[in-house]
Amino acid sequence: xxxxxxxxxxxxxxxxxxxxxxxxxxxxxxxxxxxxxxxxxxxxxxxxxxxxxxxxxxxxxxxxxxxxxxxxxxxxxxxxxxxxxxxxxxxxxxxxxxxxxxxxxxxxxxxxxxxxxxxxxxxxxxxxxxxxxxxxxxxxxxxxxxxxxxxxxxxxxxxxxxxxxxxxxxxxxxxxxxxxxxxxxxxxxxxxxxxxxxxxxxxxxxxxxxxxxxxxxxxxxxxxxxxxxxxxxxxxxxxxxxxxxxxxxxxxxxxxxxxxxxxxxxxxxxxxxxxxxxxxxxxxxxxxxxxxxxxxxxxxxxxxxxxxxxxxxxxxxxxxxxxxxxx
Amino acid sequence: xxxxxxxxxxxxxxxxxxxxxxxxxxxxxxxxxxxxxxxxxxxxxxxxxxxxxxxxxxxxxxxxxxxxxxxxxxxxxxxxxxxxxxxxxxxxxxxxxxxxxxxxxxxxxxxxxxxxxxxxxxxxxxxxxxxxxxxxxxxxxxxxxxxxxxxxxxxxxxxxxxxxxxxxxxxxxxxxxxxxx
Amino acid sequence: xxxxxxxxxxxxxxxxxxxxxxxxxxxxxxxxxxxxxxxxxxxxxxxxxxxxxxxxxxxxxxxxxxxxxxxxxxxxxxxxxxxxxxxxxxxxxxxxxxxxxxxxxxxxxxxxxxxxxxxxxxxxxxxxxxxxxxxxxxxxxxxxxxxxxxxxxxxxxxxxxxxxxxxxxxxxxxxxxxxxxxxxxxxxxxxxxxxxxxxxxxxxxxxxxxxxxxxxxxxxxxx
Numbered sequence: 001x002x003x004x005x006x007x008x009x010x011x012x013x014x015x016x017x018x019x020x021x022x023x024x025x026x027x028x029x030x031x032x033x034x035x036x037x038x039x040x041x042x043x044x045x046x047x048x049x050x051x052x053x054x055x056x057x058x059x060x061x062x063x064x065x066x067x068x069x070x071x072x073x074x075x076x077x078x079x080x081x082x083x084x085x086x087x088x089x090x091x092x093x094x095x096x097x098x099x100x101x102x103x104x105x106x107x108x109x110x111x112x113x114x115x116x117x118x119x120x121x122x123x124x125x126x127x128x129x130x131x132x133x134x135x136x137x138x139x140x141x142x143x144x145x146x147x148x149x150x151x152x153x154x155x156x157x158x159x160x161x162x163x164x165x166x167x168x169x170x171x172x173x174x175x176x177x178x179x180x181x182x183x184x185x186x187x188x189x190x191x192x193x194x195x196x197x198x199x200x201x202x203x204x205x206x207x208x209x210x211x212x213x214x215x216x217x218x219x220x221x222x223x224x225x226x227x228x229x230x231x232x233x234x235x236x237x238x239x240x241x242x243x244x245x246x247x248x249x250x251x252x253x254x255x256x257x258x259x260x261x262x263x264x265x266x267x268x269x270x271x272x273x274x275x276x277x278x279x280x281x282x283x284x285x286x287x288x289x290x291x292x293x294x295x296x297x298x299x300x301x302x303x304x305x306x307x308x309x310x311x312x313x314x315x316x317x318x319x320x321x322x323x324x325x326x327x
Numbered sequence: 328x329x330x331x332x333x334x335x336x337x338x339x340x341x342x343x344x345x346x347x348x349x350x351x352x353x354x355x356x357x358x359x360x361x362x363x364x365x366x367x368x369x370x371x372x373x374x375x376x377x378x379x380x381x382x383x384x385x386x387x388x389x390x391x392x393x394x395x396x397x398x399x400x401x402x403x404x405x406x407x408x409x410x411x412x413x414x415x416x417x418x419x420x421x422x423x424x425x426x427x428x429x430x431x432x433x434x435x436x437x438x439x440x441x442x443x444x445x446x447x448x449x450x451x452x453x454x455x456x457x458x459x460x461x462x463x464x465x466x467x468x469x470x471x472x473x474x475x476x477x478x479x480x481x482x483x484x485x486x487x488x489x490x491x492x493x494x495x496x497x498x499x500x501x502x503x504x505x506x507x508x
Numbered sequence: 509x510x511x512x513x514x515x516x517x518x519x520x521x522x523x524x525x526x527x528x529x530x531x532x533x534x535x536x537x538x539x540x541x542x543x544x545x546x547x548x549x550x551x552x553x554x555x556x557x558x559x560x561x562x563x564x565x566x567x568x569x570x571x572x573x574x575x576x577x578x579x580x581x582x583x584x585x586x587x588x589x590x591x592x593x594x595x596x597x598x599x600x601x602x603x604x605x606x607x608x609x610x611x612x613x614x615x616x617x618x619x620x621x622x623x624x625x626x627x628x629x630x631x632x633x634x635x636x637x638x639x640x641x642x643x644x645x646x647x648x649x650x651x652x653x654x655x656x657x658x659x660x661x662x663x664x665x666x667x668x669x670x671x672x673x674x675x676x677x678x679x680x681x682x683x684x685x686x687x688x689x690x691x692x693x694x695x696x697x698x699x700x701x702x703x704x705x706x707x708x709x710x711x712x713x714x715x716x717x718x719x720x721x722x723x724x725x726x727x728x729x730x731x
Binding site: 136 | 681683684685686688690694697698701
């Protein structure tokens with residue numbers, strides 16, 4: 001009956017940037033390729049299975065959700081694919097495939113379409129899915145953080161030498177491992193020879209992708225700099241393991257470059273982005289150093305996502321000539 | 328109604344309502360109290376028998392501030408004593424019933440009475456795999472996490488809470504039995 | 509008679525205390541981790557609701573307006589304490605799992621709300637019809653939420669009773685999130701969302717299989 005016509009009404013000047021959702025999404029996916037390759041290199045078919053399962057799960061859910069809601073189906077724009085890949089990168093390689101698919105369904109259905117679809121979601125969908133799986137199947141998902149002295153399935157399955165030794169490094173809770181003090185531990189973590197979830201392993205691959213996105217201008221440097229910077233400063237002051245360990249441990253690189261920078265769920269103002277990034281860093285350090293959870297990237301970003309509307313509200317520059325209401 | 332003046336009718340009506348309520352509740356209380364007390368006693372007795380596997384009869388003992396149970400076998404020989412203690416877990420207190428053999432100075436059995444730990448993580452303290460490691464432990468063991476006690480993956484605080492409670496129970500028991508009865 | 513039926517029926521769906529009026533959210537979120545606790549909580553609340561409704565309706569002309577609220581609270585508290593004692597005496601296991609939430613029925617705004625806005629102004633017969641309707645509405649809502657959470661979180665129905673049903677097979681891995689507080693929020697949100705969406709037809713299964721033309725009715729309404 002009525003064709004969808006996009007009529008944007010706004011004040012001038014107008015400029016088209018030539019960017020589209022598709023282009024941005026696929027560029028981000030391209031930037032994730034090194035991290036995906038690294039995860040496949042380290043975890044072999046387990047990584048391939050998780051990435052494929054999450055992507056298909058996310059796209060399928062997007063299709064069904066959009067059909068049910070009666071809105072145009074846009075599974076080709078890459079946003080669901082990106083959510084699926086990001087979700088897969090936050091999961092441990094030993095996670096059963098069906099749990100990963102469940103996570104991708106929750107990510108798209110409850111993380112995105114409940115709020116009204118792309119652009120309306122408050123939280124990063126991939127992290128919503130990860131949080132759901134994390135709380136639902138705590139045991140399966142904490143497999144990636146095997147504490148010292150407990151039998152670990154991981155060490156038997158994984159062929160990689162070096163994983164066994166460096167596994168303890170990831171266990172932040174028990175923090176009994178002095179490995180981090182040695183240079184070799186940090187180096188392993190940097191290139192990715194540590195246990196952990198798919199995308200947590202190789203900081204190098206993630207930084208490569210992140211730099212590419214910075215170069216393309218799709219992400220704002222203020223968020224990763226604020227995030228990583230505050231983590232570095234705070235862990236230098238408070239932590240026992242030093243800033244390098246905390247920067248390369250866990251999913252911080254993935255979170256800082258690919259998740260905190262999500263256009264929909266991060267502030268629009270420059271000042272707001274600083275606040276957002278630094279806020280994430282502070283929450284992360286609190287969780288890692290004083291909380292019971294080993295990893296704080298997930299909750300630091302989700303918690304700051306909630307503050308985005310209020311951050312935007314108070315950091316939006318006043319319109320020229322506008323008078324402060326109670327000034 | 329004038330300011331600062333309270334009509335007597337208000338007081339009377341409210342007083343009557345409260346009195347009726349009190350009378351009614353005292354009847355209900357009288358009726359249910361013995362039944363509730365019975366439930367509590369049988370729940371305790373069950374827990375005592377669970378931590379003193381060989382005991383058939385239990386006896387309630389109150390020595391000073393300490394309340395504990397003695398467990399006897401069929402022939403009336405003292406098997407051990409059972410008492411409660413609490414440790415601090417991740418979410419809150421963990422109440423543990425501990426069965427102790429005071430002669431051989433070792434732990435006979437453990438039962439978690441109450442906890443509020445995270446399901447799937449801390450709640451695994453109730454699993455036999457975890458609890459069985461305490462059975463047969465001597466009082467003189469160090470009870471040190473990681474060295475002496477296997478910690479549940481990702482639930483250090485919960486594991487510590489249980490260990491603390493057991494150590495606390497042993498200390499209390501030794502206080503009573505220390506000087507000889 | 510029709511009037512009485514209307515008073516009763518509105519609590520079931522149209523003015524359902526949980527899904528429509530969002531009253532008494534504390535027990536709704538806190539004690540619906542199994543169908544058993546949900547049902548028990550619903551029945552306990554209904555008892556207080558009906559008892560307080562009858563008494564408050566009977567006394568409506570005796571209680572001066574100035575002490576109306578204190579009187580209501582005392583009456584409600586009396587019924588709650590009766591429920592507390594009897595449940596601890598006759599259903600010790602369920603009472604233990606509900607713990608503090610039985611005494612907390614006192615502050616359930618559904619009960620004071622119905623006493624204040626309905627029972628204290630209506631004849632006893634209508635107050636009873638209203639209280640029973642609200643009670644049944646509250647109970648089925650809690651049991652329904654509890655059932656969803658229990659099936660997903662434990663794989664059973666009515667666990668802790670003699671009627672425990674094993675709903676899910678061996679293959680099922682319980683989702684522990686559903687038994688935790690987040691599960692309560694997720695379930696309540698999704699259930700209310702689906703009910704509303706089905707009611708205003710903004711969500712439709714037929715669309716999944718039919719052609720994907722836009723829902724014009726909704727589009728126009730939203731503009």
